[in-house]
Amino acid sequence: MIAEIGHFALVLALCVALVQAVVPLVGAGRGNAAWMNVAGPAATLQFLFIAVAFGALTNAYVTSDFSLMNVAQNSHTDKPMLYKVAGVWGNHEGSLLLWITILALFGFAVTLFGRNLPPGLKSRALAVQAMISVGFLAFILLTSNPFARLEPPPVNGQGLNPMLQDPGLAFHPPFLYLGYVGFSMAFSFAIAALLEGRVDAAWARWVRPWTLAAWVFLTAGIVLGSWWAYYTLGWGGWWYWDPVENASFMPWLAGTALLHSAIVVEKRDALKSWTILLAIVAFGLSLLGTFLVRSGVLTSVHAFATDPARGVFILLLLCAAVGGSLTLYAARAPAMKMGGLFAPVSREGALLLNNVLMATGAATVLLGTLYPLIADALNLGKVSVGPPFFNAVFLPLMAPMVLVMAAAPMMSWKRGDLAGVLGRLKFIAALALGVAMLVWFLQGGSAGPWWTGAGFALAVWLGLGTLWDLTERIGLFSRPAGALARAAKLPNSAWGMVLGHFGLAVFIVGLTASSAWTTEHIQSQKLGETILVGGFGVTLKSVDQVPGPNYTATRATFEISRDGKAIDVMTPEKRMYRQPPRPTTTASIRSGFTGDLYVVIGDPDPKGGWVTRLYFNPCIPWLWAGSLLLIIGGLISLADRRHRVGAPTRAASAAAKA
Incomplete structure (x- = not known):
C-alpha cells in the first residue's frame, strides 16, 4: 500500500x-x-x-x-x-x-x-x-x-553491486546530484531573464548564491567520488578521465566560469549575454552527463541503465531543454544592452580571459568524451581517448588560467595597470622561478618529467600571490596598526576567494607531485618478506580469512617500518560478496604530510606467496586538503550577507529612475 x-x-x-x-x-x-x-x-x-x-x-x-x-x-x-x-x-x-x-x-x-x-x-x-x-x-x-x-x-x-556497497555511495551521488540539479536553478533564472528581456546587477545578485551552492555541492561530489575510487579500485589513482568522471567535470568548469562572469555583471553591468549562455551551458552539460549515464552508451560502474528507450527519452529531454533555450537565447540575447565598457587589461578582462580558458577546457573535455562514441556510431572504428590526450591538451590550457588568477584580484575595474601589478608580484615570481629550478635540480634535471618544476612554480605563484593580495587588502605591512580589524571587516566573499584560490594552489602541489613521483611495486610477496617503498619497509606478516556481514574477506596484515623500527600496521582486504557473488578490493592507506603509503592484497601465488601492490603517492593528502579549502571557501562566500540582502542599492535606484 x-x-x-x-x-x-x-x-x-x-x-x-x-x-x-x-x-x-x-x-x-x-x-x-x-x-x-x-x-x-x-x-x-x-x-x-x-x-x-x-x-x-x-x-x-x-x-x-x-x-x-x-x-x-x-x-x-x-x-x-x-x-x-x-x-x-x-x-x-x-x-x-x-x-x-x-x-x-x-x-x-x-x-x-x-x-x-x-x-x-x-x-x-x-x-x-x-x-x-x-x-x-x-x-x-x-x-x-x-x-x-x-x-x-x-x-x-x-x-x-558490491562496488557500490561502500560509504562513498551514501554521500557521493547525493552531493553530485545537488550540484548537477543545482545548476537548473541558474538555468531557470537565465531563461526567466531572457523571457523578461532584462539582465542587470540585481539579476546577477540573485543568481549567484544558487550557482555558488550548486558549485560547492558539485565540488564535494567530485572530490568524494575521487576519494571513493582511490581507496576501493586498488590501482592507486584518483582520476582516470573516465567518460562519467568527465560528465561531472564539464559542468563544474562551466559553473566556475559562470560564478566569475556573474561577478562582472553585478559589479560592472557587463558580460550579460555571455553569463546567460554560461548558465544554459552549465545545465546543458549536467543533462548531457545524465544522458551518458542512463542511455546505455557507456559501460561503467557509474552507469545505471542499458535500455535504449530510456536513452532516447533522455536525449529528447536534452534536445528540448538545450535546443529550446539556445533558440530563445539567439532571439533575445542580441537585444540586451552591452553595459559597462572595459579595457582588455582590467579585472573584467582578466575574468573574461579565464572564462574563455575554462570554456575552452570544457569543450576539450567534451570533444575527448564524445568523439569515441561518435566514431563508434558512424562505424569509423574503435577510438580510445584517454589520459594522454587530456593531459596533453587540457592541462596546458589551465596553466595560463592559474597565472591570471594570481594577478586578476589586484587589477582595477574598467582599466588596470598590468605593469604595476606585476611589479607588486615580482618577488613572488622570482621565488616561483627559484622553486622550479630547485625541483629540476632535485629530480636530476631531465631524469624526471620536465613539467614538474612548472607545476610547483604555478602553485607557488598562485598561493603566495593570493596571500600577498590579502596582505595588501588589510594593509598588513603598510599599515600594521588595525590590520586585524580590517581583516575582520572584509566581506565573506573576499575570504572565500582567498581560501578557494589558495586551495587550488595546494591542490596543484598534490597533483604535480603524485603525477610525477609516484612509485609502484607489484610482486609476489612471501610471508615475512620485506619490500622497500618510498622509504618504508613493508613486511607481509599474515593472511587470514575473516567474515563480514555479507561477504568473506581475505585480510592481509603488513608491518610498516622505517629505519628498522616498526611504526604501523596496515590491513588491506580482498572481499568476496555472497549476493551477488563478486570480488572487490579495499586498499589500506597510511597518510602523512609527504604522501600516502598505499597497500593492496591480491590473489595467492602458486609458489606460496601473495600478489601485492605497494605504492607511495607523494603529496596525495594535499589534493584532498586543497579540495577541502575550495569547498570551505565556497561555503564562506555563500554565507556573505549580501546574498541575503538582494539587489545592490544602486541597481534598485537606477531601476526606480527608469
Missing part, C-alpha cells in the same frame, strides 16, 4: 508541475499577480508529493519489500542498513527519483528564501523549473517506475 501511495504521489506531482509550468508564466506575461502567486504554493506542493514518493521507496528498501521489482533487483536482507538506505539511489530508477527530489527541493528553496525576488522573475524562474520537472516526472512514470510490482515476490533480493 505504501508503494502505491508513492506512485500516486508522483502522478500528483506531475499534475502540480504542469500547473506550475503554465499558470505563473502566463500570469507574468499578463501582469496578473494572482496567477504569478500560484508559483510558490505549487512548488511547495510539488516538493511535498515527491518527498512522499521518495520516502515510500526508502521505506521499501529499509523493510526489504521484495514485492517491488526495484528492491528485489538491488537489495538483500543481509546488507547493512547503511547500504539498504544508500541502495535507494544505487540504481537507475532510485537515482532518478533522487534527482527529481532534489529538483523539487531547489524550487521549494526559492519559495522559502526568494521572498525579495521581483515577482515576475520569481514566477518565470519557478515556471521554467517546473517544465524541467514535467520532463523528468514523465520520464520516471513512463519508462522508469520505481514502484513496479513483482509477482510473485522472491524470498530474497539479488543484492547491490
Whole structure:
C-alpha cells in the first residue's frame, strides 16, 4: 500500500508541475499577480508529493519489500542498513527519483528564501523549473517506475553491486546530484531573464548564491567520488578521465566560469549575454552527463541503465531543454544592452580571459568524451581517448588560467595597470622561478618529467600571490596598526576567494607531485618478506580469512617500518560478496604530510606467496586538503550577507529612475 501511495504521489506531482509550468508564466506575461502567486504554493506542493514518493521507496528498501521489482533487483536482507538506505539511489530508477527530489527541493528553496525576488522573475524562474520537472516526472512514470510490482515476490533480493556497497555511495551521488540539479536553478533564472528581456546587477545578485551552492555541492561530489575510487579500485589513482568522471567535470568548469562572469555583471553591468549562455551551458552539460549515464552508451560502474528507450527519452529531454533555450537565447540575447565598457587589461578582462580558458577546457573535455562514441556510431572504428590526450591538451590550457588568477584580484575595474601589478608580484615570481629550478635540480634535471618544476612554480605563484593580495587588502605591512580589524571587516566573499584560490594552489602541489613521483611495486610477496617503498619497509606478516556481514574477506596484515623500527600496521582486504557473488578490493592507506603509503592484497601465488601492490603517492593528502579549502571557501562566500540582502542599492535606484 505504501508503494502505491508513492506512485500516486508522483502522478500528483506531475499534475502540480504542469500547473506550475503554465499558470505563473502566463500570469507574468499578463501582469496578473494572482496567477504569478500560484508559483510558490505549487512548488511547495510539488516538493511535498515527491518527498512522499521518495520516502515510500526508502521505506521499501529499509523493510526489504521484495514485492517491488526495484528492491528485489538491488537489495538483500543481509546488507547493512547503511547500504539498504544508500541502495535507494544505487540504481537507475532510485537515482532518478533522487534527482527529481532534489529538483523539487531547489524550487521549494526559492519559495522559502526568494521572498525579495521581483515577482515576475520569481514566477518565470519557478515556471521554467517546473517544465524541467514535467520532463523528468514523465520520464520516471513512463519508462522508469520505481514502484513496479513483482509477482510473485522472491524470498530474497539479488543484492547491490558490491562496488557500490561502500560509504562513498551514501554521500557521493547525493552531493553530485545537488550540484548537477543545482545548476537548473541558474538555468531557470537565465531563461526567466531572457523571457523578461532584462539582465542587470540585481539579476546577477540573485543568481549567484544558487550557482555558488550548486558549485560547492558539485565540488564535494567530485572530490568524494575521487576519494571513493582511490581507496576501493586498488590501482592507486584518483582520476582516470573516465567518460562519467568527465560528465561531472564539464559542468563544474562551466559553473566556475559562470560564478566569475556573474561577478562582472553585478559589479560592472557587463558580460550579460555571455553569463546567460554560461548558465544554459552549465545545465546543458549536467543533462548531457545524465544522458551518458542512463542511455546505455557507456559501460561503467557509474552507469545505471542499458535500455535504449530510456536513452532516447533522455536525449529528447536534452534536445528540448538545450535546443529550446539556445533558440530563445539567439532571439533575445542580441537585444540586451552591452553595459559597462572595459579595457582588455582590467579585472573584467582578466575574468573574461579565464572564462574563455575554462570554456575552452570544457569543450576539450567534451570533444575527448564524445568523439569515441561518435566514431563508434558512424562505424569509423574503435577510438580510445584517454589520459594522454587530456593531459596533453587540457592541462596546458589551465596553466595560463592559474597565472591570471594570481594577478586578476589586484587589477582595477574598467582599466588596470598590468605593469604595476606585476611589479607588486615580482618577488613572488622570482621565488616561483627559484622553486622550479630547485625541483629540476632535485629530480636530476631531465631524469624526471620536465613539467614538474612548472607545476610547483604555478602553485607557488598562485598561493603566495593570493596571500600577498590579502596582505595588501588589510594593509598588513603598510599599515600594521588595525590590520586585524580590517581583516575582520572584509566581506565573506573576499575570504572565500582567498581560501578557494589558495586551495587550488595546494591542490596543484598534490597533483604535480603524485603525477610525477609516484612509485609502484607489484610482486609476489612471501610471508615475512620485506619490500622497500618510498622509504618504508613493508613486511607481509599474515593472511587470514575473516567474515563480514555479507561477504568473506581475505585480510592481509603488513608491518610498516622505517629505519628498522616498526611504526604501523596496515590491513588491506580482498572481499568476496555472497549476493551477488563478486570480488572487490579495499586498499589500506597510511597518510602523512609527504604522501600516502598505499597497500593492496591480491590473489595467492602458486609458489606460496601473495600478489601485492605497494605504492607511495607523494603529496596525495594535499589534493584532498586543497579540495577541502575550495569547498570551505565556497561555503564562506555563500554565507556573505549580501546574498541575503538582494539587489545592490544602486541597481534598485537606477531601476526606480527608469
